[in-house]
Structures are given as C-alpha cells and as structure tokens.
Amino acid sequence: MSAAANKRPFDAGRAAYLGLNLLFIAFLLVPIAIVIVFALNPTPYISFPPVGVSLKWFAKFFDSAEFMSALWLSLWIAGCVLVLSIVIGGACALALARGNLPGRAFLTAFFMSPLMLPAILTGLALFQSYLLAGVGRPVWGLIAAHTLVAVPYVLRTTLAVLYNFDRRVEEAAAALGASPTRVFFEVTLPLIRPGVLAGGVFAFIVSFDQFPVSLFLVVPKGETLPVVLFNYMKFDLDGAIAAASMVSILLALGVVLALERLIGLRAYVKL
Amino acid sequence: MGKQKGLTMISRRNVLRTSAFAAATLAWPAILHAETKTLKITTWGGKWGDIMKAKVLPAFEKEFSCTVSADQAFPFMPKLQTSPKNDPLYDVFHTNSNEQWSALTEGLVLDKISVKDVPNIADVYPYAVSDKIVGVTIFTSAIGLGYRTDKGLAPPKSWKDLADPKLAGSRGGYLIPVNSLGQCHLMMLGKVYGKGLQDLGAAYKALEQLKPIKLVDFTGQMEKMLLSAEVTEGVIHDSGVFRYYDTADRQPVDFCSPTEGVMALEQVLNVTPGSKVKELAFAYINYMLRPDVQKLLAEAVWYSPANKKVKLDAKYDEKLLTTPEKVATLIQPDWKWYNEHKDDIDARVTKILKG
Numbered sequence: 001m002s003a004a005a006n007k008r009p010f011d012a013g014r015a016a017y018l019g020l021n022l023l024f025i026a027f028l029l030v031p032i033a034i035v036i037v038f039a040l041n042p043t044p045y046i047s048f049p050p051v052g053v054s055l056k057w058f059a060k061f062f063d064s065a066e067f068m069s070a071l072w073l074s075l076w077i078a079g080c081v082l083v084l085s086i087v088i089g090g091a092c093a094l095a096l097a098r099g100n101l102p103g104r105a106f107l108t109a110f111f112m113s114p115l116m117l118p119a120i121l122t123g124l125a126l127f128q129s130y131l132l133a134g135v136g137r138p139v140w141g142l143i144a145a146h147t148l149v150a151v152p153y154v155l156r157t158t159l160a161v162l163y164n165f166d167r168r169v170e171e172a173a174a175a176l177g178a179s180p181t182r183v184f185f186e187v188t189l190p191l192i193r194p195g196v197l198a199g200g201v202f203a204f205i206v207s208f209d210q211f212p213v214s215l216f217l218v219v220p221k222g223e224t225l226p227v228v229l230f231n232y233m234k235f236d237l238d239g240a241i242a243a244a245s246m247v248s249i250l251l252a253l254g255v256v257l258a259l260e261r262l263i264g265l266r267a268y269v270k271l
Numbered sequence: 272m273g274k275q276k277g278l279t280m281i282s283r284r285n286v287l288r289t290s291a292f293a294a295a296t297l298a299w300p301a302i303l304h305a306e307t308k309t310l311k312i313t314t315w316g317g318k319w320g321d322i323m324k325a326k327v328l329p330a331f332e333k334e335f336s337c338t339v340s341a342d343q344a345f346p347f348m349p350k351l352q353t354s355p356k357n358d359p360l361y362d363v364f365h366t367n368s369n370e371q372w373s374a375l376t377e378g379l380v381l382d383k384i385s386v387k388d389v390p391n392i393a394d395v396y397p398y399a400v401s402d403k404i405v406g407v408t409i410f411t412s413a414i415g416l417g418y419r420t421d422k423g424l425a426p427p428k429s430w431k432d433l434a435d436p437k438l439a440g441s442r443g444g445y446l447i448p449v450n451s452l453g454q455c456h457l458m459m460l461g462k463v464y465g466k467g468l469q470d471l472g473a474a475y476k477a478l479e480q481l482k483p484i485k486l487v488d489f490t491g492q493m494e495k496m497l498l499s500a501e502v503t504e505g506v507i508h509d510s511g512v513f514r515y516y517d518t519a520d521r522q523p524v525d526f527c528s529p530t531e532g533v534m535a536l537e538q539v540l541n542v543t544p545g546s547k548v549k550e551l552a553f554a555y556i557n558y559m560l561r562p563d564v565q566k567l568l569a570e571a572v573w574y575s576p577a578n579k580k581v582k583l584d585a586k587y588d589e590k591l592l593t594t595p596e597k598v599a600t601l602i603q604p605d606w607k608w609y610n611e612h613k614d615d616i617d618a619r620v621t622k623i624l625k626g
Binding site: 043044045046047124127128131132215216218219220221223227230231232233234235236237238 | 315316317318319320340341342343344345346349350353354355360489491492494495496498499501518
C-alpha cells in the first residue's frame with residue numbers, strides 16, 4: 001500500500017479538539033512565560049521584547065533579608081498547615097463517611113463553608129476575633145486561619161476516596177481477627193492515603209500562596225511572602241517580584257515532586 | 272569515697288538564695304520587656320521603608336529606649352477600625368491626608384496635635400498644620416504631570432495638556448476610587464475646567480475627554496509605565512520622577528508643575544486617642560519633624576520636608592518645595608468634603624471610565 005493510502009483523512013473534529021487543548025495549555029502557560037521573561041530581563045520595568053538576560057532580580061530577591069524571612073515563614077506555615085489539615089481533614093472525612101452522624105449533609109456543607117466565604121472576610125473576621133480574645137496576632141493564629149481554609153481540600157479529596165471504598169476489605173480483615181486499630185492502620189489508612197495526601201498537597205499550596213486571609217493576620221517582621229510581595233509591588237514594581245514568583249512556582253512544584261517521589265502519589269492519583 | 276568527699280551540706284538559706292537568684296535570672300528578660308515600651312506605627316514600604324528600618328527607627332529606639340513595631344502591610348485603615356478603640360492596633364497612624372480624615376470621622380485619631388505636645392510643629396510650613404490637615408504633615412509631594420522627553424512632544428505646561436489628542440492611549444491616570452492621586456486629579460479637573468476643586472460636573476466632563484487613558488491603582492505602577500514608555504504623559508507626584516534621576520540607566524522622563532498649581536500629597540502623622548504610650552507617640556512625631564531626620568528622609572526619597580529649617584543639598588533644594596514661594600504653589604484638597612461625596616464620585620467615575 002502506498003504512503004498516500006495510509007494517510008488518514010482530515011478530521012475536522014479531531015483538529016478542533018487538539019486546537020482547543022493547545023489553547024487551554026497556552027492559557028495556562030503564557031502567564032508563567034511572561035513571568036520568566038520579566039524575571040530575566042535586566043530593565044527595572046516590564047518591557048517587551050526583553051533587552052537581555054540577567055539574574056540580577058534573583059540576586060536581589062535572595063539578598064533581601066525581608067524576602068528571605070518571609071519565604072521561610074511561608075514555608076514553615078505551609079508545612080504546619082499540611083500536617084494539621086491532613087489530620088483534621090482526614091478525621092472529619094472519616095467521621096462524615098462512616099460515623100452515621102445526624103445531619104451529615106449539613107455537617108459536610110459546614111466544613112466546606114470556608115471555601116464559600118470570601119477569604120478576605122474570613123481573614124477580617126479572624127483578625128477581629130483574635131483582638132477581642134486579647135491574643136493579638138500570633139503565628140499560631142495565622143496557621144489556624146490557613147488550616148481553616150485548607151481543611152476543605154483534604155476533606156473533599158478524602159471523602160471522594162471513602163465513597164468509592166470497598167468496605168468488604170475491612171470486613172475481611174476483621175473476620176480474620178484483626179483488631180479495629182489494626183484494621184484502620186493496615187487496611188483503611190493505606191487505601192485512603194492517596195486522597196488524604198492529594199488534599200495535603202493542595203493544602204500546602206493554598207497556604208503557601210495565601211494572601212487574603214493573611215492580609216489582616218500578619219504582624220510587623222512576621223509577614224508571609226505573598227503579603228510582602230503585595231506591599232513591595234505598591235512601591236517598587238521591578239523584576240524582583242517576577243523572580244519571587246518564579247521561586248514560589250518552583251518551590252510549589254518541588255513540594256509536589258518531592259511528595260510524589262517519597263510517597264508515590266502518581267501510583268494513586270493523576271495530579 | 273571520692274563522691275562522698277565532694278558532698279556538701281545544703282542549708283535552707285542557700286536553697287532559698289539560689290532559688291531567688293535563679294528566679295530573678297529567668298524573669299529578667301520579662302521584666303526588661305515589661306519596662307521597654309513598644310510604639311506601634313504604620314509606615315510605607317519601598318525606599319522609604321528601607322531607610323526607616325535601616326536608620327530612622329533604630330536611632331529612635333536607641334534614643335528613647337523603646338521598641339518600634341512598624342506595620343508596612345496594607346490596609347491600615349480597616350485594621351485600625353477593627354481594633355478596640357481603647358487599645359488600638361497603632362499608636363501613630365501614618366497615611367496620606369484623605370485617610371486621616373476618614374479616621375477622624377470615626378474617632379480613630381486626634382483632630383489636632385499641638386505645639387505643646389510636638390515642639391517641632393513650631394517650625395513647619397503653614398500647610399503642614401492647615402485646616403485641611405488632621406494631625407501634622409511631615410512631608411509632601413507635588414502632584415503634577417510626568418512625561419517622556421523622547422517622544423517629540425512639547426513638554427506640558429498646563430493640566431489641560433494631558434487632553435492633547437496626540438496622547439490618546441498613551442496618557443496615564445489612576446483608578447480614582449482607590450488612589451488619592453487620581454482623586455486629586457479629578458478635583459484639579461474641576462478647578463481647571465470649571466469653577467473650582469469641587470465643581471464635579473466640569474470634572475466629569477473633562478475626565479470623559481481624557482479617554483482613552485491607561486489606568487493604574489498604585490503610583491509605583493505609573494512610575495514604571497513612564498520608565499517603560501508605555502505611558503508618554505501621566506499624573507504622578509514629583510518624587511515618583513525625581514527618584515530615578517540618580518539611577519545609572521536614567522530614562523528620558525521629567526516632571527512638570529503645571530501653571531494652575533500642583534496638588535499636595537501629604538504624608539501625615541497622627542496619634543490614636545486610645546494609645547497607651549501617647550507621650551512616646553508625640554516624641555516620635557517630634558523626632559520625625561527634626562531637621563536631621565527630615566533631611567535624611569527627604570534626600571532618600573525626594574519628599575519635600577515640612578520643617579522650614581531643613582537645609583537640603585543643592586540638587587534636592589533645586590527640585591523640591593523648600594521655600595515659601597514654592598510651597599505657595601501647593602493646593603490642598605478638602606478631603607472632608609471629598610470623603611463625604613466619595614460613594615457618588617466612585618460610582619460616577621467608574622461609569623465614565625468603563626465606557
């Protein structure tokens with residue numbers, strides 16, 4: 001058979017499908033490309049085409065004590081939020097899916113409500129509550145606030161796994177003599193792990209990038225990276241902002257890859 | 272045996288003495304902390320924030336044996352509003368003049384600061400404590416027109432020059448509801464095209480004529496748009512142009528003080544009535560008005576000092592408002608009036624600039 005005969009006829013539907021996909025990919029990646037160009041362009045303003053390639057904005061970012069302290073604080077808070085939201089969100093999901101609780105639908109909506117409320121209002125309400133309680137604006141208050149908005153992510157992904165869970169596996173383990181604790185740690189937990197961890201990754205990213213909730217809760221010399229970037233941008237809109245954004249993107253990506261390597265998320269879920 | 276030799280008798284007195292010493296040692300940081308007063312202030316970021324953190328605040332802390340907690344994270348006003356009035360989040364409130372008026376309406380700041388509390392007020396220009404000011408102005412900038420000198424256009428002389436048809440699409444302004452420079456510009460349009468700063472009808476009509484116009488919400492963005500030539504001519508404060516004079520890659524950008532006058536963009540300090548450290552708060556304002564501190568900050572960020580005794584170096588003195596004649600060109604808006612009409616103005620200008 002000739003090559004021409006092997007050639008597929010033009011499929012307009014398939015071409016449209018591919019075109020639409022390419023459009024979506026471009027929509028997602030073009031902003032990142034612009035950030036990269038801005039971060040590497042030596043001019044102190046956004047200019048296109050770029051006039052050269054320089055790492056001076058990265059140097060400025062890493063040399064700044066203010067940026068570095070904010071970066072470490074954000075990472076530390078996001079780490080705490082990751083752990084807390086996994087524990088709280090995972091436990092809530094188990095209780096909701098297995099607990100035969102009255103008003104389960106209401107409780108699920110209640111736990112998901114931080115996602116429905118504008119985050120800026122959550123931040124303001126918590127700020128006011130902390131002041132009324134006389135505790136000021138402690139770091140644990142910021143961690144609690146981030147956890148509040150991160151828990152729904154873990155809850156949702158864990159509930160999704162639990163709803164598709166074959167309980168006969170647990171029943172088999174119990175029938176073979178395993179205690180309830182052993183069933184939980186050796187059967188239930190490994191099976192719901194992908195949902196919990198996928199939610200944990202979201203929780204980490206949500207906390208690390210959290211701006212509206214943090215806005216009211218940060219204290220002088222204890223500001224998170226997004227808040228520092230916002231305030232910096234009001235006065236100095238230079239490439240350091242883009243460099244910081246690049247570092248943030250790479251860090252978030254690094255966490256996802258590290259979790260994938262350590263725990264093997266890819267084996268369970270498509271991220 | 273050796274161990275037994277090393278044993279010593281411990282008397283009750285020794286135990287008490289040692290315990291008291293240990294307790295005092297452990298408690299000492301807390302006692303020290305309790306004695307060290309903390310002044311909570313708001314302040315700007317950027318170059319201003321850098322010089323404040325590096326020099327101005329450490330020197331104040333040393334001189335007054337206190338610590339300063341400087342909040343640079345916006346928004347200041349809602350935070351102050353939310354905190355209890357008898358234990359406010361800030362002792363000294365640093366904002367532009369419009370926000371001080373909003374704060375005064377809600378009883379969040381003092382209406383006036385007297386020379387008795389802040390002796391350096393005796394040396395400020397009259398505009399710094401005029402009836403248009405709540406608190407005391409420590410610096411001012413002049414709001415005028417920034418422009419590119421490399422675009423073949425004649426340098427502007429009047430506010431009306433911003434309406435030049437050649438600038439269509441390359442003139443710059445602000446999102447008026449969120450930016451006080453934009454609000455000043457709107458009032459100036461009323462003065463230039465109508466009967467005065469409060470002639471909103473004339474101002475709206477003139478604003479319509481400025482379309483198409485590039486709008487930004489921060490002055491920092493306008494600075495960068497001028498530097499990148501995205502904007503050829505735009506509303507900006509003088510320091511937003513002058514501060515790039517010293518840079519290695521100086522751009523062809525200059526500032527014009529229009530003949531009709533420049534609007535004042537004041538940096539105002541005030542004290543919260545519920546502050547627990549009012550004396551320290553007044554001392555801070557007095558310190559900020561001191562000639563040496565004024566000179567340091569003015570030359571770092573190109574702000575015009577409010578203290579008339581300040582002697583700036585020649586290159587700053589030439590450009591900034593440092594004489595009674597230059598200061599006389601400043602026009603101070605009536606922010607009380609503006610704030611009372613703000614909701615209506617916001618709705619109207621949003622409609623105009625959207626279309």
